[in-house]
Amino acid sequence: MVQLGMGMMRLPLLDENDVTKIDYEEVNRMVDAYIDAGFNHFDTAFIYHEGIGEQTFKKCVVDRYPRDSFKIATKLPLFVITEESQLEPIFTQQLENCGVDYFDYYMLHNVSGFTETAWKNVDLFSFIQRKKEEGYIKHIGLSTHGNAEFLEEILFEHSEMEFVLLQINYLDWEDENIESEKCLEVARKYNKPVMIMEPYKGGFLADIPEKAENLMKQYNPDKSVVSWAMRFVANLDDVCVVLTGASNLEQIKNNIEEFNNADPLTDEEYQIIEEVSQIINDNITVNCTKCRYCTDSCSEEIDIAKLFDLYNKHNLLDTDEWTPHGNAYLNYSKLEGVGIASDCIECEMCVEECPQQINIPEVLKDVAKTFETDIYGFEN
Numbered sequence: 001m002v003q004l005g006m007g008m009m010r011l012p013l014l015d016e017n018d019v020t021k022i023d024y025e026e027v028n029r030m031v032d033a034y035i036d037a038g039f040n041h042f043d044t045a046f047i048y049h050e051g052i053g054e055q056t057f058k059k060c061v062v063d064r065y066p067r068d069s070f071k072i073a074t075k076l077p078l079f080v081i082t083e084e085s086q087l088e089p090i091f092t093q094q095l096e097n098c099g100v101d102y103f104d105y106y107m108l109h110n111v112s113g114f115t116e117t118a119w120k121n122v123d124l125f126s127f128i129q130r131k132k133e134e135g136y137i138k139h140i141g142l143s144t145h146g147n148a149e150f151l152e153e154i155l156f157e158h159s160e161m162e163f164v165l166l167q168i169n170y171l172d173w174e175d176e177n178i179e180s181e182k183c184l185e186v187a188r189k190y191n192k193p194v195m196i197m198e199p200y201k202g203g204f205l206a207d208i209p210e211k212a213e214n215l216m217k218q219y220n221p222d223k224s225v226v227s228w229a230m231r232f233v234a235n236l237d238d239v240c241v242v243l244t245g246a247s248n249l250e251q252i253k254n255n256i257e258e259f260n261n262a263d264p265l266t267d268e269e270y271q272i273i274e275e276v277s278q279i280i281n282d283n284i285t286v287n288c289t290k291c292r293y294c295t296d297s298c299s300e301e302i303d304i305a306k307l308f309d310l311y312n313k314h315n316l317l318d319t320d321e322w323t324p325h326g327n328a329y330l331n332y333s334k335l336e337g338v339g340i341a342s343d344c345i346e347c348e349m350c351v352e353e354c355p356q357q358i359n360i361p362e363v364l365k366d367v368a369k370t371f372e373t374d375i376y377g378f379e380n
């Protein structure tokens with residue numbers, strides 16, 4: 001049976017420009033609301049919140065609830081692995097970070113072309129299999145942003161994988177890079193239960209163009225925009241967990257409500273979702289999910305995810321005039337120790353980190369052209 005998972009990738013912050021300044025009291029409230037609603041699946045990773053995501057899970061869940069009342073999923077950071085000798089220390093540190101003596105679910109994080117240095121050169125699959133045999137992991141699996149053909153190759157080679165975590169939402173369903181539908185079919189073919197990530201596409205499906213929102217509202221004025229996205233994923237066969245990330249108490253409460261009321265979509269509603277997808281695709285500029293995997297690689301301290309978010313929101317308004325998003329860009333530019341779009345030196349270090357395959361330096365040029373103008377007080 002499918003359950004709602006609490007993703008801990010975009011937690012509330014006390015300082016919106018510093019992802020390590022977590023608002024623990026708000027996280028506690030979110031955890032309590034989630035558990036009180038009858039759910040128990042938490043998802044974190046070694047790299048979330050620049051390395052303190054797992055410790056936050058310990059502080060807000062493990063230190064406050066008995067071990068048998070929750071399940072924890074975390075991930076081996078393939079991004080940093082180049083040799084076998086790193087595996088044991090990282091794994092031991094993860095157990096310590098999380099404050100547990102076993103993981104319920106443990107994944108190889110984003111097995112894909114971006115991380116092939118790790119999984120081709122180091123036998124990660126045998127390592128996690130051994131950890132399972134030693135009793136430190138209940139179930140082993142992998143997350144991936146690779147396409148269906150890639151997933152098929154991996155699952156064919158590694159029948160020991162027990163589940164997969166895939167990016168699935170209505171906008172990526174037929175996307176030629178993400179291939180949500182085809183990836184789900186591959187998982188089914190190999191009998192692997194699926195956990196879903198990004199059902200709202202990093203929050204993007206909560207904030208869709210007005211024309212698309214009107215279509216949904218005209219059909220059913222009582223249903224929120226995100227309810228359509230939740231209903232789309234929550235009723236797919238062979239899915240065991242739908243992970244939603246929340247950044248405050250209100251969002252997790254909404255996620256719970258949407259999940260609990262996720263009736264199957266009718267044929268007519270599927271048709272509306274197709275039309276909505278078309279409208280969004282016609283308007284979306286950058287396919288960024290705000291995963292922040294690119295952040296650490298940037299020597300110029302450019303908050304790429306933030307700038308792309310502002311750029312997308314600005315473009316949805318379709319205007320050359322002042323927008324609040326341009327104003328937010330200006331405010332950001334005045335912060336200490338941050339880079340703006342035009343600071344990009346085109347080193348391309350970020351590009352290989354991006355699971356959405358965005359040509360980041362090229363897009364940043366457009367971001368600079370849009371925001372770094374005299375409208376916002378930048379000198380041309």
Ligand code: SF4
Pocket residue numbers: 297298299300301302304343344345346347348349350351360361364
């Ligand atoms: S290409 Fe630009 S944005 Fe990317 S890491 Fe280099 S300086 Fe940063």
Ligand code: SF4
Pocket residue numbers: 287288289290291292293294295304305308353354355356357358360
């Ligand atoms: S640009 Fe790519 S890696 Fe960076 S936050 Fe967006 S989707 Fe993630």
